[in-house]
Amino acid sequence: MALGLFRVCLVVVTAIINHPLLFPRENATVPENEEEIIRKMQVHQEMLQLEQLRLEEEVARLVAEKEALEQVAEEGQQQNEARTSWDLWSTLCMILFLVIEVWRQDHQDGPSPECLGGDEDELPGLEGSPLRGLTLPNKATLGHFYERCIRGATADAARTREFVEGFVDDLLEALRSLGNRDKDLEVEDFIGVGSMYENWQADKPLLCELLVPLTPPEPYHFHPELWCSHHSVPLDRHGYGQIKVAQADEDTPSCICDKTKLGEDMLCLLHGRNHLEQPGGGGDEVAGPLCAQDSPYLDTMQVMKWFQTALTRAWHCIAHKYEFDLAFGQLDTPGSLRIKFRSGKFMPFNLTPVIQFKGSDLYFVSHLPRQPSWGTPASSTDWLLSFAVYERQFLRMTSKALPEGACHLSCLQIASFLLSKQSRLTGPSALGCYHLKTALLHLLLTRRAVDWKAGQLDTRLHELLCFLEKSLLEKKLHHFFIGNHKVPEAMGIPEAVRRAEPLNLFRPFVLQRSLYRKTMDSFYEMLKNAPALISEYSLHLPTDHANLPPKAGVL
Template sequence: MAVGLFRVCLVVVTAIINHPLLFPRENATVPENEEEIIRKMQAHQEKLQLEQLRLEEEVAQLAAEKEAVERVAEESQQQHEAHVAWDLWTTLCMILFLIIEVWRQDHQDGAWPECPGGDEDELPGLGGTPLRGLTLPNKTTLDHFYERCIRSATADAARTREFVEGFVDDLLEALRSLCNRDTDMEVEDFIGVDSMYENWQVDRPLLCRLFVPFTPPEPYRFYPELWYSRRSVPLDRQGYGQIKVARADGDALSCICGKTKLGEDMLCLLHGKPGGERPGREMEELLCTGESPYLDTMQVMKWFQTALTRAWHRIARKYEFDLAFSHLDTPGSLKIKFRSGKFMPFDLVPVIQCEDSDLYFVPHLPREPCGSTPASSTDWLLSFAVYERHFLRMTSKALPEGACHLSCLQIASFLLSKQARLTGPSGLHGYHLKTALLHLLLARRASDWKAAQLVARLHELLSFLEKSLLEKKLHHFFVGNRKVPEAMGLPEAVRRAEPLNLFRPFVLQRSLYRRTVDSFNEMLKNAPALISEYSLHVPSDHASLPPKAVVL
């Protein structure tokens, strides 16, 4: 802008100095033609005006550019200051949230699940029904109720287990005799799990649940992939895993269905094709490489049900009863039907052992603890049933004689079962009751489980469930629980995994949560009257099963 002004001044001074009227030259002569002089002066003036306009435009343009630069610099400074303030505020918020979360975790670790206040510091109930208002019958009434309704109903549990185990031994042996040990799946001995083998079964009819492990023929192996071994997994897939089928030497997967005759009714676990329909060599290679290498639960169900059917046909003549499937969508859900019209259900669940541990993958459970179903047919639920049985046995040895822990679980399970018949099933299952008891067993001293403390411990168990429902949080007993004794032999990866919330479905399904809360409150309300009524009279639904079954 200064340069422009200097140029304007220089032009004006030059014009003044050269003006003939103001500074006439000594030897100059007046032109004879005055009009010509005036015309030249006018032309020169017009030229000066044009130059002045051009200079003014340049000055205005320079001023606008300077203002724009200053405005951009000011905006950049403001944005920088705002960004710095936002980063500072975000950092402070993150620090505050972290402090709150650490405090909450510390508070939970110190106060949950042990309930250190005992019977005087019970938690308030849900839905306006305080649990401390629950008045359970005295120990005498509870003992009378337990003897009449629970112990009498499960008196023949040992005999039922013995009968079912003998029959299953014969059935599995027949199944093995139909298989080629070199090319077919190898079925191992069964393992008894759940309430019938943990001595807290209360529902009638008595139900034995047996795991039947199976392995592939050599040189193939099952390679399990657990959810905590992956970088990211959806919340609803926690607790599940997949099983890859491959050769033990690491070669690419190839199918065995074309190398052996599986029979007209037998199915290949990977391809679902009957053994009699042998495809060509090229088609076989296409199926083996194109299909997923992960074991499919639906194919396992079909294979296992077909194998059991053939095994039963082989030994059916030895028995004076019929065998049928109770639920077609559940593998191994069987029912023995006697000629008298009575029946005896039991479950044979095909499972796969997870490496060398007591963890087992199951394709489906009639009562899945998480209340959800797999999203994919290659998802297998990881079961801790064998570890749970071992923990209860190990704990029982350290408890006083006649400890009340199983009695508490049986009474709570009885109340839950009766409530389900009144108002329908809810999101609360027997597995949740057992998980709550396991947490209390780990938190309480052994002396707190004396028989005389049955009422207090039952009240505490119900209080624990109420608190868990209130928070929508019930952690799996083994997953992520580093307080589990190392003597259990639990894999370290399971102990160090993130805790698994069994009540996570309540967070996503509000209707299920409200129905569960209402059912639980109704159960608490009906508990005293129900216990008193059953103490005086045992309904007909607790009649025992036939005492004997003829085996030829």
């Protein structure tokens, strides 16, 4: 009992002592300090939590960036592996395609099976072609047609050539006698080219095409520059070149006057100048005769103007010897001349000034008369390349290996005749006789000699038209000499021309759709009209067409 009472008293005393109202001064600051400490601890805790959150976000960001980098690296590795595999397959496919193309050019450059008239599969895209259903007249009708419309019309070609050549000889001789040897270009003997000299002239009027080589007066020299194989030259300028005019001493070794200290009053007898003077008159470059302004290159327009003026003076000198008139023919064709007789008949011919390329049979011309060119000159210093002499030589060389009476020229004559008649009906197109001749040259190079017998005229004519249609559909007809390594080396083609990239004569069709459409329409119209035209001209012909008399001459 006493012990319980003692415990109660002890509790009461302790409560009284610890009561804040009995001892206020001793414990007055404790609550305030606790609140400040608690507040600061809360603030610190909040800062720690914020810092923890920031650190967690930073760690998460770093982890995400690391994962992204690893993913990008993995994808890049996969892409590199795929690209390596793709490059390997692309290289293998390219090698395979090149092998196939080389094999095709070496073994299948001949006429395609579709052109042979057999039962082989048709060319893609030719199902609706008029050529697929074209049925040419039989051999007898073709023979009558050829004798009546072509051979009979061109029987006096030899007499025409003889007359024109005699007159041109006299005209050029008069031109030489009136020329100034110190200023004017020198005129050499003419060269006959074209259909009249290749024996495939198919239509009237008979036209002689003559090239007149020009050489510079002393002390100048011509330095032709070919653009056949220059990769820096645009494609539309391939087949062109420039002709630099330089003085003779520009290419010869330097004279001793350039290396030796001579007296001030001493003159060089070779150069005719003081040793202190620079070649060309004090360092000023002197342009050669008929060059473009501020240029050492020969100007086509100035050469043609000089040539026309010289021809006019030469004709006035010899006009009293002839009983006909001479005038320029077509204004858009420089060098086109026309002889007009008193009877009213006329005889056209072309005189084209040319520049020879380094002793070869390749010539630079200012224009190609009656032949479609493969581009437009960018300036008046651009000269076209003419392979007319090589074409004539190739046909002569090939004719010697063909059977007697071969039909290759007959095919070209008939096709040229049909194209000429169609041009008169629907107007001229971009397809010309030069394209026909180029197609024939390709066929001559790939066909066997025995395939050109006289009895194969209808087959070869159909093949020629088929080859031309295929080239038009593909918009690709390569020039026969430029880049053609199959041309015999005996032809003497310059090496720069043989090594050049092939020149596509149908390249303008790729760029000009309206021109291509017009040409295709005209070509197909010609194919549709061909059977009726041949039959019409072959009506009422005698059976023995071999005894047909030739027509009278023009003169």
